[in-house]
Amino acid sequence: MAENAMDRIARATPPGVARKIRGLSDRAIAWIFVGPSIFLLLAINIFPLIWTIRLSFTNFRVNRINAPVKWIGLRNYERILTDPDIWQTMQATAHFLFWTIFFQVLIGFTLAWLINKKFRGNDLWTTLIVLPMMLSPAVVGNFWTFLYQPQIGLFNYVVAFFTGADPSSFSMIGSIDLAPWAIVIVDTWMWTPFVMLICLAGLRSIPDSIYEAAEIDRASKWRQFWTITIPLVLPFLMMAVLFRGIENFKMFDLVVQLTGGGPGSVTTLTSIDLKREAFEKWRTGYASAYAVILFVTIFGLASIYVKALNKVKER
Amino acid sequence: MSRFFKGIFTLRRGAWEMLASILIALGVFLMMQPFWLLAYTWSFLVTLVGTVMFIIVSHFPE
Numbered sequence: 001m002a003e004n005a006m007d008r009i010a011r012a013t014p015p016g017v018a019r020k021i022r023g024l025s026d027r028a029i030a031w032i033f034v035g036p037s038i039f040l041l042l043a044i045n046i047f048p049l050i051w052t053i054r055l056s057f058t059n060f061r062v063n064r065i066n067a068p069v070k071w072i073g074l075r076n077y078e079r080i081l082t083d084p085d086i087w088q089t090m091q092a093t094a095h096f097l098f099w100t101i102f103f104q105v106l107i108g109f110t111l112a113w114l115i116n117k118k119f120r121g122n123d124l125w126t127t128l129i130v131l132p133m134m135l136s137p138a139v140v141g142n143f144w145t146f147l148y149q150p151q152i153g154l155f156n157y158v159v160a161f162f163t164g165a166d167p168s169s170f171s172m173i174g175s176i177d178l179a180p181w182a183i184v185i186v187d188t189w190m191w192t193p194f195v196m197l198i199c200l201a202g203l204r205s206i207p208d209s210i211y212e213a214a215e216i217d218r219a220s221k222w223r224q225f226w227t228i229t230i231p232l233v234l235p236f237l238m239m240a241v242l243f244r245g246i247e248n249f250k251m252f253d254l255v256v257q258l259t260g261g262g263p264g265s266v267t268t269l270t271s272i273d274l275k276r277e278a279f280e281k282w283r284t285g286y287a288s289a290y291a292v293i294l295f296v297t298i299f300g301l302a303s304i305y306v307k308a309l310n311k312v313k314e315r
Numbered sequence: 316m317s318r319f320f321k322g323i324f325t326l327r328r329g330a331w332e333m334l335a336s337i338l339i340a341l342g343v344f345l346m347m348q349p350f351w352l353l354a355y356t357w358s359f360l361v362t363l364v365g366t367v368m369f370i371i372v373s374h375f376p377e
Binding site: 077081084087091093094296297299300303304307 | 332336347352356357358369
């Protein structure tokens with residue numbers, strides 16, 4: 001009979017080692033499997049977090065590595081939380097977060113609902129809609145700067161076609177009023193397919209039998225939508241909002257490529273501001289305090305959200 | 316409402332989690348509102364208290 005690989009390894013293993021391996025308890029084997037993951041988690045996530053919290057109470061600057069590090073208590077936090085410029089950055093982030101999530105959920109759910117209907121070319125449309133999501137954010141930011149060009153940009157011509165305005169009379173990324181909306185439009189264009197896919201998964205998970213029972217009870221389409229579709233898709237929708245909320249809170253590359261945080265600082269989101277403090281001004285202690293504030297905010301929001309999600313799932 | 320207060324006094328998880336959630340939401344709102352700088356100044360403290368409270372009270376009995 002042919003000898004398999006395991007038999008060969010077993011025969012080649014010295015008896016002492018074999019006994020040792022065989023003698024391991026289940027608990028020890030579990031630790032061997034889990035240990036590397038725990039080590040990586042501690043090294044990559046937990047240790048930097050604790051180190052950042054520690055640095056946030058100092059005046060440490062990473063570009064002056066030999067300068068004495070002074071413990072300054074809560075002064076970094078005090079400066080950040082009384083700075084009107086950072087307050088303005090928080091507002092810009094809130095505007096971006098709220099409107100991107102609002103439009104992405106609205107359009108994403110509508111598209112999912114339409115795609116879920118059986119029609120010819122369904123798969124082709126799904127593929128086409130999903131395409132923007134597959135592009136790199138840096139590339140998207142770059143080509144949208146061309147689309148937003150007042151002289152040659154397609155976007156301005158489309159708007160001009162529908163409104164009758166002169167295409168070169170407005171600049172989406174050069175205007176203080178329009179620039180915050182310019183980044184909302186691009187993010188919505190790019191990430192609505194993601195929300196659509198999650199909603200589509202939710203819609204396809206609803207069994208037809210529920211709708212059939214509702215039809216027998218003579219429930220109208222409108223009633224079916226509000227009492228069957230929405231409650232059963234809600235956990236999926238909430239998951240999409242959680243993902244997009246966290247992603248957009250740390251949005252960086254797309255906005256940097258598109259507007260660079262300008263004009264002025266109207267599109268400077270917290271992540272862009274944080275990066276400037278940490279790696280352009282090299283105020284490491286100050287940037288650490290900034291990062292801790294953002295971390296606590298996201299952590300708090302995520303805690304509420306996960307609790308709400310679990311409640312919806314239990315229903 | 317009386318159930319909520321009863322939960323608070325008897326250290327029940329649901330009521331305390333609700334309180335922590337309200338604090339977090341209030342803190343985030345204060346941080347991002349465009350009206351009052353002083354509210355922004357205190358927003359982080361409110362969020363921090365809410366978040367720490369949430370972590371602690373999620374170990375309370377149901």
